[in-house]
Amino acid sequence: MFDYLILNCIHRFKGERTVSGIYNLLTGKRSSQTMQDAKGYQVHGYFGIYPNLTRAQLESHIDDLEGKGLISVKKSFPFLTSLGKDHLSSYKGPTLQYFQGMVWHDVIPIYEDRIHLLVQTMANSKAGILNYVPIVEDADVQRWVKAVFRNFHEKLPVLFETLYEEIYHLLKLHSRLEAELLTHRLTGGGMIGMTTAQLREDYDLRHEDVVILLHHTMYYLFIKSKENKKDFPVLHLCTKGLDAAHLITQSARKTFQYIQQGLTMEEIITVRNLKKSTIQDHIVEAALVIPGFSIDSFLSEKDVKDIKEMAVTLDTQRLKQIHEAFSGKYDYFELRLALASSPYEEGKGKAEYEN
Structure with a gap:
């Protein structure tokens, strides 16, 4: 795997x-x-x-x-x-097609912790187990689970059954190996989840195989429940407040804000007192991760089209090859910017980066 x-x-x-x-x-x-x-x-x-x-x-x-x-x-x-x-x-084997790391890698660990602690807490509550050590130590996750219990106190039995049915339904449609690995990891109701070392030994896998398959299953549950609240209301509840990753750095965000205000690259270099290459890095970074970011002030649409077509023709992302193919017509910043343009994913607006 x-x-x-x-x-x-x-x-x-x-x-x-x-x-x-x-x-x-x-x-x-x-x-x-x-x-x-x-x-x-x-x-x-x-x-x-x-x-x-x-x-x-x-x-x-x-x-x-x-x-x-x-x-x-x-x-x-x-x-x-x-x-x-x-x-x-x-x-x-499992094709790992549900990974969407560029968008969700920051929040999947939180989602995973919420599910593990929610399952443990609900199963223990149903079994009458009141004293136990939470399987997740993170204080924010513990507060989140306590809030769920507080807000749904009168509906906890239904909530627990619904969570079980949602996980069961989705895992039934997932690869058998991944479904079994996650099931064996769950703790609650007097049952202790297996460690990755135990899973590795029982399934004759390498440690990295176990980790990557467990991660992939969490992406699978997250994406399926995130996009379908009606069919998976409890798993969807576990996604609340978990937003797409803000990959742009604070420094690049500042440069982007100046661009939005109409400043030229030279003016930004002066205002920020940074090297030209640093500001160029910021512009490329913005083009990579901000949907709808316009690079018209740096490159024409025809230039972008020509550069991208050359990359396809040469079947390469190596800037040196593309640069030589154009006989130096475009500098490396322009090549990087053209290849970075257009968002890697949709669903986030440009406005959220402007504040």
Whole structure:
């Protein structure tokens, strides 16, 4: 499972990004380079889905894949071998299609904690267990669960049954392996959830497989319930107040606000007392994550079209290749900006970044 994810990243990166690029993507490094890679290579779903991944863990899998002949690594740049391409195309396991890391990676851990603590609290209440240690220590999550109990005190039995039915229904439609892993993780009613180490041993999986499958199932529950309040009211309740990630940095947000006020790049450089390259980074960052952000004052629509078409023709996101193909007609900032333009996701308005 985790190997499939790595192979898919390597496939998408086309040998143009190093192992560090994969690591930065999965751990959600908030740099314009990583975010541009996520968008440009169409792996934004994987952004930030494994924040606790260590470099040693990733390199261990890279070494294994290379040892099996599925990839080859040259100067830290991995690419698929013929055997690796065949292996990827014939993969039959969970396809991890519900990951939407670029949008939701910040809130999924909170959603997961809410569900685990809500299940534990409801199951213990139903079983008459009053004294127990909460499985989630986070004070905000504990307050949220207490508020649910307070607000729905008279409907708790119905709420519990509804939650059970919603989880059961969604897991029944999910992969069996992922459904079983999550079910075994749940604590409550005198039953103690299994640790990732226990799941790894029982299912003969690697630690990273267990983690990534559990994370993916939470994305699945979150997305299904977020978009369908009618069918999954209790799971939808667990999404309340959990909004899409604000990936733009505070400094880039400030630059964006000046642009909205009509200041030119030179004026912003003077007002902010920052290097031109820094302001350019901010503009690219804004183009990457702010829906509807206009770059008309920096590039014409024709220029953007020509740059994007050249990237498609060359089948690359490497700026140097694109720059050489245009014989230096566009500088690197203009190339980055064109490739960054257009939002990676819809549903958030530009206005929320202006305040």
